[in-house]
Amino acid sequence: MDDGMLERLADLIVGVGANVQPGQVVAVGSEPGKEALTRAIVRSAYRHGAKFVDVSVWDLHVKKARIELSREEDLDFVPPWFGQRMLALGDMRGVRIALSGPVEPTLFAGLPPERLGRDQLPFVPEAMKVVNDRTVNWCVAPCPTEKWASFVHRDLEPAEALARLEEQLVHIMRLDEADPAEAWRSRVAAIASAAERLDERGFDAIRFRGEGTDLRVGLLPSSTWTGGAMDTVGGISHIANLPTEEVFTAPDPQRVDGEVRATKPLVLGGTTIEGLRVRFEGGRAVAITADTGGDVLEAMTRRDEGAARLGELALVDREGRIGPMDTVFYDTLLDENAASHIALGAAYELTVRDEADIDRINRSDIHIDFMIGSPEIEVDGLEADGNAVPVLREGVWQI
Known part of the structure; x- marks a missing residue:
């Protein structure tokens, strides 16, 4: 994805999805292999007036080491500051941005399912609390990577697979529209209309x-x-999934x-x-x-x-x-x-x-x-x- 399209994607995530407001603290969750979009999001967030952008990178290879080698009695342990960090972001009325797209789709193949099932990280229950409390405006959006692309398009060479996945994501994210923000406003309105009709029944x-x-x-x-846009307790409208x-x-x-x-x-x-x-x-x-x-x-x-x-x-x-x-x-x-x-x-x-x-x-x-x-x-x-x-x-x- 060239720099221009990468910037357009970052601006869409930050400005339309998360709807970052001046003075907000922005927490960005990323993974190894997603550096280019992560950095573009950081720059976009500061352009939108972010007070501070805090990037955390979660490496699945580190999690794999824990699943394989940790003592059985320690697998459920989550350091308390993981949840406290999430709650503090809510107290500050901050922003959460997370990048989806598997970087290692088969990394855990063959690991004991019981041990895998006990380690939920990087998910923490406090994430659901700040969503229910509506104290953060947030957005999850996809980030293309070569390993993900090769897993989706297995008949193509890695470079070709990545180009194909990026082409698909540009269309999915409506970045091929003259005004992606307006295109999303129109789609969100249609989704909200469907929700209203279901409620009426x-x-x-x-x-x-x-x-x-x-x-x-x-x-x-x-x-x-419900569907489309959500509002925080402070009235910030955002699209939680893009x-x-x-x-x-x-x-x-x-x-x-x-x-x-x-x-x-x-x-x-x-x-x-x-x-x-x-x-x-x-x-x-x-x-x-x-x-x-x-x-x-x-x-x-x-x-x-x-x-x-x-x-x-x-x-x-x-x-x-x-x-x-x-x-x-x-x-x-x-x-x-x-x-x-x-x-x-x-x-x-x-x-x-x-x-x-x-x-x-x-x-x-x-x-x-x-x-x-x-x-x-x-x-x-x-x-x-x-x-x-x-x-x-x-x-x-x-x-």
Whole structure:
């Protein structure tokens, strides 16, 4: 990616996604191999008036060493300053920017799943708290790397694969538009409109049906659909995911039943999970199997009481730019915005209206999205009397 396009991408992430304001402290989470975009984001943040930009780099090889060599009793240990740092950023009404895209998609292959499931870093539970408290404006965005590109486009030479991935990301991020910011404002408005229509229907549950999938996800009485932009407690509007193509809500963690087949692979750190199948009974994931890597996810669901229950339900139409590419990106940010999905673990408080339902949403130290939608999966809204209303057919809204 040339310097001009890199600067355009950084400005989009900083100015439109995170919406950095003058005087804010900006925390940037990166990895080795993402230096060029990281530095461009730092420069953009200072141009937008940042008070200070704090860059942290997480190296998966360091995590691998811990998984392989740490004492069993130490695997759950997280230095207290990790969480305190996150809470301090919220207290300062700061900004979080994180760069997605796997730098080592198969690094953890062959490592013991039980040990992998116990080490959640760099994720810390305090990250969910600052999101629920709406004390930070934040954005997660993709960063192309050669190893990621070669994993996605395995039939191409590394340089060609990287060029192809960068070309796709330019389109996905709407950087090929004359005014990317305006293009995102238009898309966000369309997503918000879909959320409003879903809210108006007040469905009791959402049902997914298709090959390998027959899943019913109950909703709470005040489950609220949201999508596109979010606002902090201080009124700063931001787009938490760039790209974003989803509308999402909080499911009832006690009312999820049936079987579901993942329609795309899932990458957790350096583990790739393919052919994932999950069976739910009474809200709990009681059986998790996969062609590869399923034991890692199954181990994670034993972390706490809420880890085997759902905290998010998201619907995605076909009007976004990711799905039509028919490419598996092996990156949750991109793949979840190509297809409807659910998430095991913690729910977002902003997806319910009533205080009583906030107490009922799922709580957990994990939040793991996996994709269950495709043009072949029918999505219905179920009314309280059991009447089924078509919601998505071949990726097109029916409401």
